[in-house]
Amino acid sequence: MKRILPILKIIGLALAGIILLSSALLSVATAYIVFAPDDLPKPFYLVYAEAPSFPLNPVEPATPPLSENPEPPNAPHSYYVGEPVAGGAVLKVDPSSIEPGDGLMLNTGTKIVNLAEPGGRKYLKTTIVLEFAFIVPEDQETVSKDEEHSEDDPTAAIYDELNGLLPVINDVLTSLLSSKSFESIYTAEGKEQLRAEIMATLATRLPDYPLVYVYFTEFVIQ
Structure with missing residues (x-):
């Protein structure tokens, strides 16, 4: 012992x-x-996600000028500011005329893309919500935003159209996100620049669906 x-x-x-x-x-x-410093090699990089907040001065996308002879309201996918859409249940308005949060929200889902870095070592995971300049008149009843869009929901028709545009929207988002480097988007200024680019590009690709704002509800770089 x-x-x-x-x-x-x-x-x-x-x-x-x-x-x-x-x-x-x-x-x-x-x-x-x-x-x-982040320019030194690390096993992983910390990027803190920002809680979504309504902007004090939202970026306004370029709005195409109104035609002097607009197409009739029943022309498919031909909406112009001030006219009812989706069978009259929803109004399309000028994005600058409503407050952020009052439009229709479309969650595009979570995106995971490789950033434009040597070797593709960094990737971005983000969830993007788009707010469109469509409002429901006060005399129209609607369900809660957290519920499914039923046939009685006046926003159901316009949401059907927006969901049908998701392939175009996701193509724009994926192309823009994957073209960015870590240095260009990890700062607050970089995120604002990315937000403005998304709004400008979607305004060009989808001129009949004006955007109010783009929200990053999740933004993590690793």
Whole structure:
């Protein structure tokens, strides 16, 4: 027994040393990841997602001028500002005439794309919600935004059209996101520039569906 006790003591000291060394290495690694500049190699990069907020001065997309001889209201997919759409249940308005949050929201889903980085080591995961300049008149009843769009919901028809445009919308979003580098979008200014580019591009591709704002409800770079 006397011979075993010194051996156990040595083993205990070795284990304690290993634990202390592991704790020290973990602390150093954590400090390096958090405080070291992002241009140095790291196992992963921290980017803090911003909670969505309504802008004080939302970016207004370019709105095509109204034609002096607009097409009749029943022309398919031909909407112009101030006219009822979706069978008269929804009104299309000038984006600058409504407050952010009052339009119709379309969740485009979560996007995961490789950024334009050497070796493709970084990728972006983001969820984008688009707000369109369509409103429901006060005399029209609608269901909660959290419920499914039923046949009695006056927004059901316009949501059907917007959902039908998702392939075009997602193509624009994926192309823009994958063309960005980490340095161009990890700052607040970079995100605002990306938001403005999305609005401008969609205004060109979908001129009959004016945007009020683009929301990033999730934005993580790794």
